[in-house]
Amino acid sequence: MNAFASDLDRTLIFSPRMLAAYGSDGNEECIELLDGKPISYISTKTKAILKQINDDMLFIPVTTRTIEQYKRIQLFQDTIKPDYAITSNGGTILKRGEVWKEWTIHVEQLLQNSTPLKEIMKKVTALNDTNWIKKIKPGDSVFFYIILHTDRFSSDRFLELRALADHLGWQVSLQGRKLYFIPKVLTKWTALRYLRVALGLDDICTAGDSILDFELITNGTYGIAPLHGEVLEKFPILNQTREAGINASVEIVDFVQSRYGNVEAK
The missing domain is CATH 3.40.50.1000 (HAD superfamily/HAD-like)
Known part of the structure; x- marks a missing residue:
């Protein structure tokens, strides 16, 4: 087939x-x-x-x-x-x-080998100056995404978040005004x-x-x-x-x- x-x-x-x-x-x-x-x-x-x-x-x-x-x-x-x-x-x-x-x-x-969803969400929201976050939404309990205030979201912030996610076994993907955080195993x-x-x-x-x-x-x-x-x-x-x-x-x-x-x- x-x-x-x-x-x-x-x-x-x-x-x-x-x-x-x-x-x-x-x-x-x-x-x-x-x-x-x-x-x-x-x-x-x-x-x-x-x-x-x-x-x-x-x-x-x-x-x-x-x-x-x-x-x-x-x-x-x-x-x-x-x-x-x-x-x-x-x-x-x-x-x-x-x-x-x-x-x-x-x-x-598979997800047993990744940092838990709640833990990475906590680390992201604990960062200094989170005025770029409009909303945080979970994705069927396996990932989450942030709806951004795009005018407040800098390239430096993106690089910081990418490094944080990478360290925890996750990846980030910026798609329009949404920033996705997804386990690498998924x-x-x-x-x-x-x-x-x-x-x-x-x-x-x-x-x-x-x-x-x-x-x-x-x-x-x-x-x-x-x-x-x-x-x-x-x-x-x-x-x-x-x-x-x-x-x-x-x-x-x-x-x-x-x-x-x-x-x-x-």
Whole structure:
């Protein structure tokens, strides 16, 4: 069995801010609301091909979103219903929408080798001058992220936090106004590798845009990053799309379509 495993935000789906920055194809569709406001869109071309991929092979969403945030994407609750999804940066595998307990037990064992969540949160909040912190939010009890006052958050502070996290066996990733703190043992690829063995997967095409997607991209049978991807700033030699923004998503699923001839948009 072959699979397409992809990050979601800024890879297949896009915020209004991303559409404003990179333009749209004029055919995007809202797939997520928050407090009644549209916050995520997908190209209708991407949606059509992605539905065929999910029907004909295996589409596995792979995201840093929490379970709640993932389930907020209406597209994956009605039109396209993946059998498996990886959320919480690998902390959770959903099997037909329910937490796969087998993986949860494995994650608990992995996290025994990391500094506990509460301890690193305590160290971060104990730093001098924390006026850059707007909110701190846990991520399904396996990681946490800080919503920043970006105008008060300096590059020196980021380097300080990265060093602190590294010393404790964690990593940090800055994505827009959110700063993620994630155990190093918890990666998207770790969860996908587990699924690969459990399901006996053959080829896995992978895609992602952030530093957190690096292992996902490089360990897939074929991995690709959108041209606008943050990961390309550090690793420019990765396979990349020709276009940026929402058009990159079309290019990515087009590639999967061309690789597997039975996958065609209706």
